[in-house]
Amino acid sequence: MPSYKLYYFEGRGLGEASRQLFALADVPFEDVRLTKETFVELKPTLPYGQVPVLEIDGVQVPQSVAIARFLAKKFGFAGKTEVEQALVDGICDQWKDFYAETKPFYYGNLGICPPGWEDLEKAKTEVLIPARDKFFGFLKNLLNKNKNGFLVECGVTYADLFIVDNMTSLVGWFPGYFEGHPEIEAYYKRVQDIPQLKAWLAKRPNTPF
Amino acid sequence: MPSYKLYYFEGRGLGEASRQLFALADVPFEDVRLTKETFVELKPTLPYGQVPVLEIDGVQVPQSVAIARFLAKKFGFAGKTEVEQALVDGICDQWKDFYAETKPFYYGNLGICPPGWEDLEKAKTEVLIPARDKFFGFLKNLLNKNKNGFLVECGVTYADLFIVDNMTSLVGWFPGYFEGHPEIEAYYKRVQDIPQLKAWLAKRPNTPF
Numbered sequence: 418m419p420s421y422k423l424y425y426f427e428g429r430g431l432g433e434a435s436r437q438l439f440a441l442a443d444v445p446f447e448d449v450r451l452t453k454e455t456f457v458e459l460k461p462t463l464p465y466g467q468v469p470v471l472e473i474d475g476v477q478v479p480q481s482v483a484i485a486r487f488l489a490k491k492f493g494f495a496g497k498t499e500v501e502q503a504l505v506d507g508i509c510d511q512w513k514d515f516y517a518e519t520k521p522f523y524y525g526n527l528g529i530c531p532p533g534w535e536d537l538e539k540a541k542t543e544v545l546i547p548a549r550d551k552f553f554g555f556l557k558n559l560l561n562k563n564k565n566g567f568l569v570e571c572g573v574t575y576a577d578l579f580i581v582d583n584m585t586s587l588v589g590w591f592p593g594y595f596e597g598h599p600e601i602e603a604y605y606k607r608v609q610d611i612p613q614l615k616a617w618l619a620k621r622p623n624t625p626f
Numbered sequence: 627m628p629s630y631k632l633y634y635f636e637g638r639g640l641g642e643a644s645r646q647l648f649a650l651a652d653v654p655f656e657d658v659r660l661t662k663e664t665f666v667e668l669k670p671t672l673p674y675g676q677v678p679v680l681e682i683d684g685v686q687v688p689q690s691v692a693i694a695r696f697l698a699k700k701f702g703f704a705g706k707t708e709v710e711q712a713l714v715d716g717i718c719d720q721w722k723d724f725y726a727e728t729k730p731f732y733y734g735n736l737g738i739c740p741p742g743w744e745d746l747e748k749a750k751t752e753v754l755i756p757a758r759d760k761f762f763g764f765l766k767n768l769l770n771k772n773k774n775g776f777l778v779e780c781g782v783t784y785a786d787l788f789i790v791d792n793m794t795s796l797v798g799w800f801p802g803y804f805e806g807h808p809e810i811e812a813y814y815k816r817v818q819d820i821p822q823l824k825a826w827l828a829k830r831p832n833t834p835f
Contacts, residue, residue, distance in 0.1 A: 483715035506692035511674055
């Protein structure tokens with residue numbers, strides 16, 4: 418078995434989906450959690466000067482979704498057929514578009530709001546809620562189509578992990594996040610109720626993002 | 627062989643890398659180029675209401691990078707090993723971050739500039755040039771490491787196609803784009819000189835983006 422070392426900050430953010438894949442597959446890894454100081458030290462040695470980075474037997478793989486897809490393919494959470502894998506990739510990229518779109522609210526809650534978005538209530542009403550309604554619509558279509566409670570036929574995939582962990586942050590900052598969307602709240606709970614994931618959620622460090 | 631139908635606008639944009647993969651592999655496909663009117667008609671039938679969409683024997687795959695990765699895996703332009711595939715995915719995601727960062731200049735040149743970025747000269751100086759210098763730095767590191775003229779060991783991949791086609795747009799709007807970066811300009815030409823690609827570039831419709 419290769420030796421895996423995952424570098425990320427002391428937070429869930431863009432590193433958590435990969436940690437959850439290790440948990441789902443019950444594969445050991447070194448969970449390196451950087452402070453501001455250790456990150457600054459490490460930065461010049463990282464391919465794009467940022468984290469997450471996964472080190473596989475010494476080879477550094479950067480970019481959160483690329484890392485998670487690599488692990489998901491290895492562990493069986495990337496889709497079964499070639500077409501299903503493409504659909505999972507597409508779902509995750511659609512989520513990343515949603516994540517980018519909602520940065521004024523997300524980063525605002527982390528205290529690093531983009532210029533012009535100092536008013537978090539405005540970011541919530543003008544950015545987050547319309548983006549949520551559109552994105553939840555896509556998720557509902559996928560859930561209605563698959564009938565198995567997940568977004569694609571094969572069950573849970575790395576795309577669910579990014580989506581659900583991001584929901585954890587958003588509902589923490591905006592408790593009404595699921596209001597009017599009970600089927601999405603049920604999906605959110607369904608993913609977190611997967612036994613291996615539930616066990617990880619119970620034991621992982623408690624962090625604000 | 628499956629039947630492929632690629633839906634995108636009458637432009638290169640986020641659909642062109644997939645068209646180029648068909649050209650590289652010499653695989654026939656239906657190149658459906660939508661007008662504003664035909665797009666509006668099609669929109670409600672598309673998974674996320676947007677293009678590109680690839681139809682494979684009737685199954686719709688959305689999201690530009692997911693589509694290109696699917697084709698690249700089929701045709702042999704996605705990386706040879708699992709780790710190399712992850713590195714290629716990471717390069718492409720890094721490019722997508724660059725693409726998102728440079729939207730004020732890119733979309734400004736298409737006449738749909740984001741609010742506050744009406745001054746294209748300002749977008750060039752304050753956004754495009756710093757983002758370019760950072761991104762070109764990453765590309766130079768990869769080129770120096772591989773020594774084969776491409777970004778990974780196996781040669782040309784779908785990531786090069788997104789990167790190089792985007793360069794075509796940027797250098798068209800900013801002729802000094804490669805100034806001071808001769809190794810990047812050489813890389814740009816090297817990719818376009820691949821015979822199957824060169825033939826496609828000579829015969830494809832000439833569009834402004």
